[in-house]
Amino acid sequence: MATIRRLVLDVLKPHQPNAIAFASTLADLSPDYWVNLDVTEVDEKTETTVITIEGNDIHFEDLSAAIEKMGGSIHSIDEVEVIGSEQA
Amino acid sequence: MNTENKPHLMLHLLRARSIARRYMVTNGFDGALTVLGMVTGFYISGMTDLSVALSACMGATIALFISGISSAYLSEKAERKKELHDLEQALVTDLKQSDYGEASRYLPILVALVNGFSPFILSLLILTPLFWAQWFNELPFSPFLGSIAVAMVCIFILGVFLGKISQTFWLWSGLRTLLIAIVTVAAVLFIDSAI
Numbered sequence: 461m462a463t464i465r466r467l468v469l470d471v472l473k474p475h476q477p478n479a480i481a482f483a484s485t486l487a488d489l490s491p492d493y494w495v496n497l498d499v500t501e502v503d504e505k506t507e508t509t510v511i512t513i514e515g516n517d518i519h520f521e522d523l524s525a526a527i528e529k530m531g532g533s534i535h536s537i538d539e540v541e542v543i544g545s546e547q548a
Numbered sequence: 549m550n551t552e553n554k555p556h557l558m559l560h561l562l563r564a565r566s567i568a569r570r571y572m573v574t575n576g577f578d579g580a581l582t583v584l585g586m587v588t589g590f591y592i593s594g595m596t597d598l599s600v601a602l603s604a605c606m607g608a609t610i611a612l613f614i615s616g617i618s619s620a621y622l623s624e625k626a627e628r629k630k631e632l633h634d635l636e637q638a639l640v641t642d643l644k645q646s647d648y649g650e651a652s653r654y655l656p657i658l659v660a661l662v663n664g665f666s667p668f669i670l671s672l673l674i675l676t677p678l679f680w681a682q683w684f685n686e687l688p689f690s691p692f693l694g695s696i697a698v699a700m701v702c703i704f705i706l707g708v709f710l711g712k713i714s715q716t717f718w719l720w721s722g723l724r725t726l727l728i729a730i731v732t733v734a735a736v737l738f739i740d741s742a743i
Contacts, residue, residue, distance in 0.1 A: 472639055472640075472641075473639075474635055474638075474639065474648065503638070504638070505634065505635055505638040505639075506638050506639055528641075528645065528646060529645070529646055529647060530646065530647060531635070531639065531643055531646040531647060531648045532639075533639050533640065533641035
């Protein structure tokens with residue numbers, strides 16, 4: 461089964477937890493996750509963010525659950541890098 | 549992998565501490581002044597039957613407890629529901645399973661407990677001299693005077709607590725609330741003399 465090495469997500473999140481706490485929670489999901497969170501727009505109650513996650517084996521379901529638990533919603537998967545099981 | 553973000557839920561709950569603190573002081577003050585007024589009234593009317601006074605004061609204490617719990621729960625629940633609904637509209641998503649959803653369920657309970665127990669505990673403290681005189685020993689002074697003194701101390705401490713929150717001089721803040729208690733006693737005395 462192919463493994464995900466890089467994901468770029470368009471996520472709408474509430475102001476709290478803030479960008480640091482939000483990104484840290486995602487990074488804590490696995491020791492090899494590298495997370496970059498870019499706030500692209502700030503509204504009265506929400507922030508539009510672009511989150512880049514890199515890792516050896518990214519579990520999208522866990523990421524999605526953690527984002528939803530913090531009140532965020534994934535609008536789109538903007539980029540994905542996967543590697544086939546033969547190469548991994 | 550840990551998807552249970554309990555620290556974030558705790559943050560929501562911690563953010564509500566200012567609300568809980570406000571409820572604690574407001575309703576605690578209400579409870580202390582109510583019982584102070586009742587005890588003062590019993591004292592100046594020359595009441596000697598402690599069981600009657602205790603029953604009346606405990607009736608008021610229980611009513612304050614239930615009123616505190618129910619009013620805070622209902623108002624906080626409505627506020628949190630509206631807040632969650634507004635955020636759901638902004639995010640175009642269902643937040644019931646998120647930390648926001650959990651916080652909106654737990655916070656009203658937490659705040660209601662604070663709002664109910666603060667007047668309840670303060671009232672019981674104020675009534676301690678009456679309970680003591682009724683159940684154990686006669687006091688060398690009137691138990692009503694003892695209760696009035698305890699009420700003054702409790703109200704002073706509430707003022708000190710407010711002073712700590714607002715980072716003003718604690719003694720001044722304590723004396724200010726004590727003055728309110730003295731005015732209450734004076735008003736009860738005045739009305740009683742007019743009756």
